[in-house]
Amino acid sequence: MLLKFRVANFRSLRDEQELSFVPPPDEPSGMTRELSLSDGKHLAVFPVLGLFGANASGKSNVIVALREMKKAVLTSYAGWTAHERIPREPFALDPKSGADSTFFEVDFVLPETRVRWTYGFELGDRRVESEWLHAYPKGRRQVWYDRDASRDQVYDFPGGRLRDRSRLAETTRPNALLLTRAANDNHPQLTPIHRWFQQNLWDVTPETEKKHRETYTAERLLNDEDRERIEELLRVADLGISEARVERKPGEQPKISLLHTSSSGEPVAIDWDRESFGTRSWFALLGPILLALDRGAVLLVDELDSSLHSKFAAEVVRLFQTPSVNTNGAQLLFTSHDASLLSLPRGGRLLDPGQIWLTEKDRDGSTELYPLADIDPGEEEDLSDSYLAGAFGGVPRLPAGKIGRSLRLTEDIQDARERDAMEAGNS
Structure with missing residues (x-):
């Protein structure tokens, strides 16, 4: 299961943003599933998260970032050889961001071992600036490898846990991920990590x-x-x-x-x-x-409400929320404009505040990602009404009728220019 995702300097996600399927410990929810970990502890995890926000606020970029991280893991060893530069999309509205690295990191749990892992990397234009893999088999962090291109000794393998360390370090290109290189040779320890990316993060976008x-x-x-x-x-x-x-x-x-x-x-x-x-x-x-339901995978759906009635979209959410249907721990991450998904027609909520994430663009064009739980809405508050009223942010700052007024103003200006041109031609 996917626990957390962090990203920075990718498209509109300039500053580091975190998306979490794990609710805060002090905010219990009836929507979570209990996940047993290898250290004997249990972790509450949401099976569904919804991203809401105005058009062009960056919610789709969160989906794309997860997809691009998966693509990098699967293709960096063979696919990037054809590129002069590492394919990446840094924040475009600040020239300084082009020189900064792009950052991706996920926390997840392998279902077969119940071990929690953290894997991430930073990409520059021509090399992998850093890469790391940590495990938590007994609740404490184990560093399996740490890569830093700025060091004389690029790779560090504390504890000697990883097999074939020297060969992996020698044969991994500066512009490829070690994880991809290892899986190419079916490395016994790293291939399961690579396989998690192969079998998860299935992306569905409109059309x-x-x-x-x-x-x-x-x-x-x-x-x-x-x-x-x-x-x-x-x-x-x-x-x-x-x-x-x-x-x-x-x-x-x-x-x-x-x-x-x-x-x-x-x-x-x-x-x-x-x-x-x-x-x-x-x-x-x-x-x-x-x-997704059969494999226990993570399904990413951009614009769930696109071409679907809101009742259909709500039923998709319910499929993943219902334990008797979702027996393998599948997860759904979707984006939507449909505020009706925030409340049920007869009262109640389809999603808890911790499952609702909002995106909002700052004045400089960068995206801020935050959960509705941070705003702490009232237990009886109608989330749809409050969201549409702008109480939570994440909606267009557009006064009613502004588009029509702007269009009429544009037409008036155009008419005036045409009159001036005709009068100048007649004089």
């Missing part, structure tokens, strides 16, 4: 690879058990769908047809291209959801 996700969901329909689950999720969505069928011919993409209940009660198959955008969006999301 990105939507066709691929439709195909993936369709392929899962070929499995009887998965077909039952997908059809049930289609039925409960109240789309009028009674059955899903898929036909697979060699060398061709799967052909999907959804059977709708007609006025006569008989099922009618509708051509896939005629299905509504919302139905196709819901169908495309089902495959990644089942993937």
